[in-house]
């Protein structure tokens with residue numbers, strides 16, 4: 001199997017934080033969502049993939065190539081959207097585009113102009129006059145205009161209104177339709193991922209919780225609701241996280257069958273959302 005992106009046992013040590021044993025793989029034609037709470041290590045992982053940070057251990061392959069040895073070739077084929085801006089604030093969109101375009105061997109001006117029009121951006125606007133959302137739109141237009149095989153984005157939809165967010169999801173969905181390209185992006189908006197992601201990679205405190213297909217994740221986890229009288233030291237072990245209130249408990253399990261066997265009709269078992277899974281896993 002040829003993977004577009006392969007991360008093996010990635011490790012990065014900061015003074016107060018360690019990213020460790022991060023491994024996942026992404027095949028051509030799929031979208032992988034990267035989730036985790038604030039400070040989990042998502043941006044660090046993305047910076048390591050983009051070789052903006054030096055790794056302390058492990059290996060990253062993009063298009064089957066070592067990400068450091070083949071950095072130039074790899075970056076030519078990656079569309080990158082980052083939450084901080086690298087643009088010159090005093091230039092116009094068009095001037096900035098001309099600079100950026102010169103870095104890419106397969107730059108496509110017609111595609112860029114289509115996106116700029118679709119995104120309602122004026123090529124004559126100076127970068128510094130753009131709102132946060134407009135800057136994000138410009139970054140997306142750049143990332144999508146050089147025939148990239150892999151789109152990597154760090155929270156691309158965070159500053160965007162719901163209408164444009166949905167448009168972007170449609171555009172991303174179309175990008176992968178020829179089954180040769182892939183998208184990897186971090187987000188806190190888990191409902192976006194429920195709409196378009198094929199795979200979910202979840203990290204917490206610098207470690208992988210899971211990297212699986214979205215369908216597997218949503219199949220494996222359930223939310224259980226019932227009376228607090230059902231909870232004791234043994235039964236609590238079936239839950240990854242629990243919330244107790246005056247009226248009862250709500251908890252997350254990845255062992256639905258055992259919960260059914262233990263409690264039978266006394267509990268309500270529902271499908272978990274990605275937000276439920278994140279909330280209970282992080283809170284415990």
Ligand SMILES: Nc1ncnc2c1ncn2[C@@H]1O[C@H](COP(=O)(O)OP(=O)(O)OP(=O)(O)O)[C@@H](O)[C@H]1O
Pocket residue numbers: 014015016017036037038039040041042043044045
């Ligand atoms: N250059 C750095 N030096 C020291 N510590 C750093 C550095 N960059 C990040 N960290 C630490 O690494 C941890 C992970 O940060 P990171 O930005 O990767 O998290 P994140 O999952 O992207 O969070 P968020 O969702 O808030 O953007 C944090 O504790 C952060 O303080």
